[in-house]
Amino acid sequence: MTRRYFGTDGIRGKVGEGVITPEFMLRLGYAAGKVLGVQKGGGRSRILIGKDTRVSGYMFEAALEAGLISAGVDVGLLGPMPTPAIAYLTRTFHAQAGIVISASHNPYQDNGIKFFSAEGGKLPDSVEQDIEAALELPMTTSADLGKAWRIDDAVGRYIEFCKASTPWGFSLEGISLVLDCGNGATYHIAPKVFRELGAEVSSIGVSPDGVNINLDCGSTKPQQLQKAVLEQGADLGIAFDGDGDRVLFVDRNGELVDGDQLLFTIAMHRQQFLGGCNGVVGTQMSNYGFELALRERQIPFARAKVGDRYVLERMRANGWALGGESSGHIICADATTTGDGIVSALQVLRAIRDFDEPLHQLKGRMKMLPQHMINVRLASRDGVLEHPDVTAAVASVEGELASRGRVLLRPSGTEPLIRVMVEGEDAAQVEQLAAQIATVVERAGGK
Incomplete structure (x- = not known):
């Protein structure tokens, strides 16, 4: 199954654009409740919600809370707490999962969702895929609604x-x-x-x-x-x-x-x-x-x-x-x-x-080595990294650096870029070698 919503670090984007809307968060809360809210041996399931300080967190907290409660899950509200605190408190309260509302180092206009498992780690891909599949389910109100409570001693813990x-x-x-x-x-x-x-x-x-x-x-x-x-x-x-x-x-x-x-x-x-x-x-x-x-x-x-x-x-x-x-x-x-x-x-x-x-x-x-990176924007990245001229240019530079430096070519995950990075002991040489490879990459990409 292709993942539509989850990236390598949860779900993230600009508020009101794409999936980062209150309506989506309501459905996400319900889907997460159906997938994660399974208590072994019966009993009430619980999921914790924490957030950072951006203003949209209040809106998304309420939407997630409503979705989880409608799925029959109890919700513990932590308020503004660091992401690792949610991981720790999820374990401490023996919750089925923890949810963080945050876009980390991004500006306030962005927000996102990150999940932690009962053990305080990232969810496996298979569980994220189950949540994505559950997003397509029609929302129905559980006959046994969940309840919410605020965890007042979360900060002290x-x-x-x-x-x-x-x-x-x-x-x-x-x-x-x-x-x-x-x-x-x-x-x-x-x-x-x-x-x-x-x-x-x-x-x-x-x-x-x-x-x-x-x-x-x-x-x-x-x-x-x-x-x-x-x-x-x-x-x-x-x-x-x-x-x-x-x-x-x-x-x-x-x-x-x-x-x-x-x-x-x-x-x-x-x-x-x-x-x-x-x-x-x-x-x-x-x-x-x-x-x-x-x-x-x-x-x-x-x-x-x-x-x-x-x-x-x-x-x-x-x-x-x-x-x-x-x-x-x-x-x-x-x-x-x-x-x-x-x-x-x-x-x-x-x-x-x-x-x-x-x-x-x-x-x-520890001696930090000079590092120089050039972002090469291309119309298409297809086959560029495997192009014989590119591989030859990289091999030539690696030979010049010997064992006292390195070369890295890495496609951007979000833009049509190839990042060319060279490290070595001499800053001027590193800059020149990075430009040398970048020129070859541009030619190979038909820029």
Whole structure:
């Protein structure tokens, strides 16, 4: 069955356009209730709903709630909560599923839906296909309607969960932090977590109004945070995205520390202080310097396709507990079931404490290689990657880079583009080689 609605990260789009409408959410709630609301051994089924701070979340929450209740499912309303909190609370309340209303790092005009299974993981493709099939069913009102209740202690439960991801007695006493919550779902949670662990905390991006989520703030726009860290003389800055599953740092010099550098810091810490790191999963876009730094420390590394779903699949296949993306979506599978910005930030801070070194020194143990990307727009991408001129150009560049760089050609998932990326030790050479391949790709595509 062809998937019409679900992408690799749930359902997402502009509000009021395509499927992102209240009418669709009503039908989706009913379909999800029919497919997911199956309680083993009888008894009432329950599904939790959480959301980020964008204004359309209230509308979609009500529509999903109505659809689920009409299907005979009880609904637990969590209110604004980070995406990983919904994954955790779904397990805690033994719910059949959790639903997140969020478009992550996108602007407020967008919204979307993400599902978590009873175990707090992404739904299998087969279950998503069952939900899509159930969308075609006529809606009928169950003879035994569900009920809704608001979970008032959700925030406190999740705060304690985050703190419990660190060892007993762990303290951030003496560390000054600036947090940027992106006017998103962590605005009322992250400051409490770090304060309760003893840090001196100041915060920006903690005044959501429904339309300012991710607006010139958060992990996708860290300039305000960089400025605040320097002005306040803080030790570190920490930026989250709108739904709280990504994190980036700013060091005391105001320099951005990305997901590859944070993963490297966590991996080093595990190797030196926690009995070893058996492997790390990155993506096709992970910096080659990250791979080389892990290789030097004899830590295995594997690449997955871009997307946390694929990272987690590869982690499970390899039996590894650590993986993530340069965007800051980091998964510590021995602490939680999905990417969690707050939990990941605490793992980095734990490394800083145990190494007793500032982050700007720790990240210096890994040399980031210059990376240059060119988006080549084509009338048609058919056969371009297999074209003999393209494969020959790639082979030539790979030979020139030897083992100290790499080439990646990747079709865009949403646009008629082929992304040409080259990494190497010399920035000028990398830029020239990327342009060289891009020219061949353009010719092969008949542009």
